[in-house]
Amino acid sequence: MHWHIFCTVIDNYGDIGTTWRLARQLTYAHQQQVTLFVDDLNALAPLVPETDTTAICQTLHGITVQHWISELPDIQPAPVVIEAFACTLPEQYRAEMVKNGSRCINLEYFSCEDWVAGCHGLPSYQSDGLKKWFFFPGISAQTGGLLREENLLAEKNAFCANQQTQNVWCHQWQIPIPQANSLRLSLFGYENNALPDLLTQLSEQPHLVDAYCPAGKLQSSAQTLFPTQSLETGKTLTLGKLRLHLIPFLPQAEFDRLLWLCDLNFVRGEESLARAIWAGKPFVWHIYPTDDDAHWDKLTAFISTYAMQPALAQLNKEWNQQVLTTDTVDNIILTLPKLTQISQETTRQLSQQNDLCRQLINFVQSK
Numbered sequence: 001m002h003w004h005i006f007c008t009v010i011d012n013y014g015d016i017g018t019t020w021r022l023a024r025q026l027t028y029a030h031q032q033q034v035t036l037f038v039d040d041l042n043a044l045a046p047l048v049p050e051t052d053t054t055a056i057c058q059t060l061h062g063i064t065v066q067h068w069i070s071e072l073p074d075i076q077p078a079p080v081v082i083e084a085f086a087c088t089l090p091e092q093y094r095a096e097m098v099k100n101g102s103r104c105i106n107l108e109y110f111s112c113e114d115w116v117a118g119c120h121g122l123p124s125y126q127s128d129g130l131k132k133w134f135f136f137p138g139i140s141a142q143t144g145g146l147l148r149e150e151n152l153l154a155e156k157n158a159f160c161a162n163q164q165t166q167n168v169w170c171h172q173w174q175i176p177i178p179q180a181n182s183l184r185l186s187l188f189g190y191e192n193n194a195l196p197d198l199l200t201q202l203s204e205q206p207h208l209v210d211a212y213c214p215a216g217k218l219q220s221s222a223q224t225l226f227p228t229q230s231l232e233t234g235k236t237l238t239l240g241k242l243r244l245h246l247i248p249f250l251p252q253a254e255f256d257r258l259l260w261l262c263d264l265n266f267v268r269g270e271e272s273l274a275r276a277i278w279a280g281k282p283f284v285w286h287i288y289p290t291d292d293d294a295h296w297d298k299l300t301a302f303i304s305t306y307a308m309q310p311a312l313a314q315l316n317k318e319w320n321q322q323v324l325t326t327d328t329v330d331n332i333i334l335t336l337p338k339l340t341q342i343s344q345e346t347t348r349q350l351s352q353q354n355d356l357c358r359q360l361i362n363f364v365q366s367k
């Protein structure tokens with residue numbers, strides 16, 4: 001079956017990150033033919049370094065990527081069209097969809113709020129007769145699941161069990177090999193005023209800490225701790241027992257391994273959150289903040305649905321408030337083995353559900 005996926009990049013990497021991952025899964029795991037229409041190739045390039053940001057149309061990893069800048073070339077709509085995150089389809093194309101009887105899915109943002117289960121899978125009636133449905137990612141059985149590659153957990157287990165593989169991988173991606181028995185953290189996030197406190201509290205722990213911060217917004221928040229240093233990718237900064245590694249932004253296909261390498265993962269947005277869930281390690285989610293503060297409801301709903309342990313829930317809240325209390329980090333460190341065990345078990349349980357791509361295909365076939 002042929003699929004067209006439309007994505008407008010609002011900000012950051014979440015929109016393109018999700019649609020690119022979906023395109024890959026449809027192509028590789030389900031042998032579907034996919035064209036991804038995206039309006040900003042510069043957002044795709046860090047995730048897929050082979051991207052030619054000047055090409056109108058290119059094939060990347062078996063997926064046709066069409067730069068959606070203005071008028072689309074004269075193309076027939078596919079039988080299934082994914083309108084990611086309620087982006088607006090081109091008028092002419094939409095009219096053709098109605099004529100052809102294409103099915104349109106509005107792939108929505110991940111959320112665990114109560115109303116989502118009631119809206120997932122509902123038809124969205126259109127005055128021009130377009131056949132359209134809502135599809136919501138989620139972690140409850142009443143929602144559409146999360147994207148998860150078929151062999152993801154097996155790959156993760158193999159990586160985590162093999163020190164040599166980890167070292168080779170670190171070397172390949174310019175990531176300093178963690179010190180023996182250190183506590184390892186990944187730090188992906190938006191700017192955050194709590195970062196200096198977090199790093200200071202970690203540096204005062206009795207054991208060594210390796211913190212990996214990929215190039216991006218959060219790196220700049222470390223500046224107040226290192227006022228005389230320039231924060232360049234590739235550098236390692238030292239504070240007491242802590243080493244802060246400013247590492248390159250990785251291709252999307254490698255990002256999981258950073259999470260697998262670490263004991264505690266800080267992520268942001270919905271796409272990296274899903275990856276942190278599959279990593280089976282305790283994590284802290286810096287949710288994308290909205291002007292109307294709706295993100296707090298979303299965060300609270302997630303913490304409750306995921307049944308996050310209190311110490312971890314506390315750190316999640318404080319990280320989003322950007323103020324840490326003194327014993328929050330201590331509580332995490334003290335309970336880390338237990339938190340890890342629980343995270344692994346939750347991941348195992350969630351992986352019993354069909355992943356989003358499988359659920360989406362089943363849904364489309366049922367229509």
Ligand code: TRH
Binds near residue numbers: 012188252269
């Ligand atoms: O980039 P984000 O902040 O995207 C956000 C959210 O999706 C939010 O909901 C949306 O409304 C807003 O943008 C406009 O966070 P997210 O969703 O986690 O996407 C990050 C992607 O970047 C994800 O696919 C993982 C990937 N990534 C890499 O590929 N390499 C890296 O080194 C890192 C750190 C991330």
